[in-house]
Amino acid sequence: MAEILKGKPVAEFLESEIMKEVSNLKEKNIYPKLGIIGINVNEESRAYSDNIEKVFGKLGIKVEKKFYDESISLEELKEIFINLKNDDSIHGILLLRPLPEYFEKQKVYKFLPSRKDIEGLTYENCGRLFYGEKSFVPCTPLAVLELLDFYNIPIEGKHVVIVGRSISVGRPLSLLFLNRNATVTICHSKTKDLALLTRQADILVSAVGKANFIDENMVNENAIVIDVGTNIIDGKIVGDVNFENVKKKVKAITPVPGGIGIITIRTLAKNLLRAVKNEVEI
Structure with a gap:
């Protein structure tokens, strides 16, 4: 049975850091x-x-x-x-x-x-990320890295497979992983034999917005599965991953809800505090 990588302890850790910094600023x-x-x-x-x-x-x-x-x-x-x-x-x-x-x-x-673009959508911020320089990055990709770091899951040298290539998740996340020395494969709607690629992943990230899209036949036993998807089925929030089936096979997995989503607003707050430092001499 997989380790469940819950977002709540990550969010609480980030909140404590953020509140200390906000308090220092207010002083x-x-x-x-x-x-x-x-x-x-x-x-x-x-x-x-x-x-x-x-x-x-x-x-x-x-x-x-x-x-x-x-x-x-x-x-x-x-x-x-x-x-x-x-x-x-x-x-x-x-x-x-x-x-x-x-x-x-x-x-x-x-x-x-660009100095106030805390979701990293301007061409300048995207370019800085491409070159591996300091930039604002969308909060969901940052949340993925915060979760992996919190649970001491190594990134360097790992094969990361990202399913989804949006400007707000898949693309910036791929660059963040590259900057952390991972080997990255990006998959999308035109990818052939998707399951062949996802089964090779040490870390599999799904961000396609399709409920239960990733099943147990698309993962390996040692995979870390990060579910970024948020979908509504019969009034309930579910992810891109068939959680109940996949958790029986993989090494670790994030739940939906209760995984990446709860972290994202905290990483947005961290970006805002970075923007404060850009604007104010501290």
Whole structure:
């Protein structure tokens, strides 16, 4: 039976670190603050922003939310980004996704001020990550590494197979693993004989958004399985991995819910504190 890699102890460890840092900042009259921008926000994104506000409140971090309808123009949105860039009270910006189709096609996140882009979506941050330099990185890939490090699971020299190539998870995560000297294989919807590749993984990460997509025939007995997927089936949250079947075979596995998801808002907070240091002389 696999070791269950629960996210709660990781989240609690990160919270203790974050609260100490926030307390130190407040002693210097620096009050970390996140600006959340949403356009035509759906129910899921609104719930996510509410959860961020709740967790950040617990951590002592302020949140300012601004939602706009789809009628906002690209020029108006650019102006909002410029105002946030020049607002010294806002240290980081989170642009909620998915965006309306027009704004996705325009890749509006490239207009965010890179020093406040705490999800690492601007071309500058993506480029820095590519070159192995310090950059902001999306919070979900960071959460994966935080979990592996917390449980002392080695990365260097391991074969990591990532199923999914999104800009917010698969692609940045592959670069993070490369920067930690792993050998990385990225799989996607056009990959042939997917199971042949996933069975070779020392660490298998699934981020495809398909419920129970990874089954016991796609893993080996020594695999560490990280499930990043979040899917709703019959009103219940499930991951990409068939948890009950796969946990009987592999070495370790994350649950959904209770795995990576609970860590992500904490890594977002860590990114915000990095942004504070970028903006303020401490």
